[in-house]
Amino acid sequence: MSSSLPPTTEGTPPGAGAGASTPAFSPLYQQIKGLILHSLQHGEWKPGEAIPSEMELAARFRVSQGTVRKAIDELAAENLVMRRQGKGTFVATHAERQVQYRFLKLLPDTGDARVEGPAQRTILECRRMRASAEIARTLALRTGDVVVQVKRILSFVGVPTILEDIWLPGQAFKGLTAEQMAHYQGPTYAMFELDFGVRMVRAEEKIRAVFPDETQAQWLNIPVATPLLSVERLAYTYNDVPMELRRGLYRTDTHHYHNELS
């Protein structure tokens, strides 16, 4: 409702004296994109729901449909919304059949993933604790802030394949239990959306080859001298706020990490 924006040459704030001269011209559709993003962040429309039609948004923001269209195009390209012709534009969610396990790039060497079905989850641990300096820094918390730590095993066709440690900000994940982690059907990230209103939007991974320690080897039921993929993932919500640190050990004797470059 705070609208009626003419094509503003915004940027360079009023008091920008001798600073760096970034012209910072912001096209209208970017401003519209920002407004839609704001509504997304603040839960005006929930994951899976439809957002207003392009015509409605155009009317709301007093711009043409084409401008709204371009804003939504970018949001769709970033996987924040999903367009479906004839139906509408929907807030993206990790709960959809098609794009389930969007962030899991481990595939079986032969055959397709669907045949294996989803992973079986074994929760080893789920506790609240104070963040170490390292964890705190990574999650943009203060040392000693409460975090939830979850340790779990993912098995495919009965074979333990992934051993994961997950750290979550305690504040946003109040009341997360081992039962919840174990019994929710579908991707963990879908449960995060549903039960905690936390939507993971993008992530970065750092991958190395390592050995497990003795405990880890036992959990995965392998010799300590097995080379494993160490996958450290930092997942972000809107606005580049880190919300999950995940350290995984992947067996790669029957599976591989798959990546597309372009």
Add this chain to the structure above:
Amino acid sequence: MSSSLPPTTEGTPPGAGAGASTPAFSPLYQQIKGLILHSLQHGEWKPGEAIPSEMELAARFRVSQGTVRKAIDELAAENLVMRRQGKGTFVATHAERQVQYRFLKLLPDTGDARVEGPAQRTILECRRMRASAEIARTLALRTGDVVVQVKRILSFVGVPTILEDIWLPGQAFKGLTAEQMAHYQGPTYAMFELDFGVRMVRAEEKIRAVFPDETQAQWLNIPVATPLLSVERLAYTYNDVPMELRRGLYRTDTHHYHNELS
């Protein structure tokens, strides 16, 4: 010149009798995109060169500028061309400063890559041979077809970090020498463009954790019991034609494989 296409509802070829009823409606801008792609493939404009302006292309294909624009937008999104405001649209190349080593995702753990500078290359081997069944299948050749095999080491600040085997179709890479591999300044893929007219457009990687064999360990100057990243890359030119198989062993004690998910 073979133009003047009205918005054609093409697809469903004339003789498509009882087959699957894929409606396959193809929008005009997709057809334009196809035409531009065809010119790209056939070298009408070389890597680094500008393609005709949007207006020119619109005139050539007898469509509006907006339609050409949308076609080019997609090509730009796929990294096949690069737009530069005020200058024009350019055929993408691996030779550009900014996006150099586009397909190499190994980064130093601390500091940025620029400080390290480009890798030093040591060519261990460069020979023509007959393709094994496996190599042939992967490169879509026939068993026994000639391939070029290159074995090399990439070192960062003097430390051997990557050991690579590269296989290339012999036909397209006639006359490739070890000297060429060693002495070309800049990305290998830039040399492929310049000297052989082969542009790598996308790639897929399969990543595993493995041990080196004894020879490999010697080349990398590490114990055989060092866990390494095995990175198998299949790189494609236009039209999804595979043109390079690359098997790399990456040390990850000082570097890591970096990936962005969204």
Add this chain to the structure above:
DNA sequence: GAGTGGTCTAGACCACGCG
């Protein structure tokens, strides 16, 4: 100042999904 890509608009029509 000419030329290029980038933005914005307004209106027409098309393909799709659903009642």
Add this chain to the structure above:
DNA sequence: GCGTGGTCTAGACCACTCA
């Protein structure tokens, strides 16, 4: 048949680059 997103057009104006 209606509403949604998707395509296409034509024209105006803006920002950037370079001579």
